[in-house]
Amino acid sequence: MDWIAILLEGLSGSVWVLVRMLVVLVPIIVVLEMLRESGWLERISNKISFIARLFSASKGESFPIAVGGLFGMTNACGVLIDHKRSGVLNKKESRHAAEMVGINHGWIDDPILFVVIGASLPITVFAKIVIAILWGKLVSLRKKGKQ
Amino acid sequence: MVWRKGFFNGLRKGLRIYLELVIVIVPLFVFVTFLKHLQVFPVLEAWLSPFMGLFGLSGTATIALLTGFFFTAYGAVGIISALGLGWKEITILAVMITICHEVIIESVILKKMGGSPLRITALRFAFALSAGFVLNLVL
Known part of the structure; x- marks a missing residue:
């Protein structure tokens, strides 16, 4: 077996993945960060809160x-701890929010990674929405049951 | 001004995430290429295909799925890109792994958020496996 040849094959094979990610992923993160810095994040997050209510x-x-x-789970964790401390959410609500975020975070960057390497965008997005709705139903059923 | 600051912050952050990806993807890609030449995949196919077939996946995809579940989605992406799978398999893996990934690290965060990590993780596995099962039937 020619180890060097295999090493080179692996390195050259990974180049196309890396190029595609550089072209797709980095601009998306730049746009998200610009939105956050300009305060639009707050507005957009408030606007799309109705989706969360779905x-x-x-x-x-x-x-x-x-x-x-x-913006990912770590940021959600920060917001949640802040909301809990300032009393916006009670213990039960923050547990419910944690359960929701647990299965359903990274709506943009995670799927994009897989679409870059060949997954179908519409199917992935559709499946994730269906699952989020089912999960929400399940979690809130339990919440109602305990009240 | 704000937009400019956001642009440069975003560029820095984006490149940092990109670098993280490169560090994970390149070694895994090389590793999988070695596995290919060592004829490991036919063995995996023979052992695991009956089970993975439930989710429309080949036995070879097992490594990608387990990497995604227990380590990172980045790692899974590196492995999947080296395996040369079809769009159907990649889509199923994408849905399963975006539901359930990095279970160990994320359990710690969930705990901090005030959730029950054990229950949430168990449900994530259940949702991921059933999503794979259903997608295999539908696609």
Whole structure:
């Protein structure tokens, strides 16, 4: 076996993936960051909070969920801890929000990564929406049951 | 001004994430190329295809799925790109892994957020597997 040849094959094979990611992923992150810096993030997250309500979340829970969707789980965690401390959300609500964010975060960057390497964009997005709605129903059923 | 600041911050952040991806993807890509030449995949096919077939996946895709579940989605992307799978398999993997990934690290974050990591993780696995099962039937 020619180890060097295999090494070179692996390195050259990975180049196309890296180029496609550079072209697709980096601009998307730049746009997201510009939106955040300009304050539009806040407005957009508030606007799309209605989507979170589609997932059976309450009004207060929907902002951290939208942040988790747009900016990832760590940011959602920060918002959630802040909301809990300032009393916007009670213990039960923040647990519910954590459960929602747990399965359903990274709405943009994660799917894009897979689309770049060949997944179907419409099918991936559609499947994720269906799953988020089902998950929301399940989680809120439990919430109602315990009240 | 604000837009400019956002642009440069975004560029820095984007390139940092990109670098993280490069560091994960390149070694995994080389690793998978070695596995290919070592004839590991026919063995995986023979052992795991009956089970993975439930989700429309070949036995070879097992490595990608497990990497995604327990480590990072980035790692799974590196492996999938080296395996040369078809769009159907990649789409199923994409849905399964975006539901359930990095379960160990994310459990810690979930705990901090006030959720129950064990229950959420169990449900993530259940949702990921059933999504794969349904997608295989539909696609």
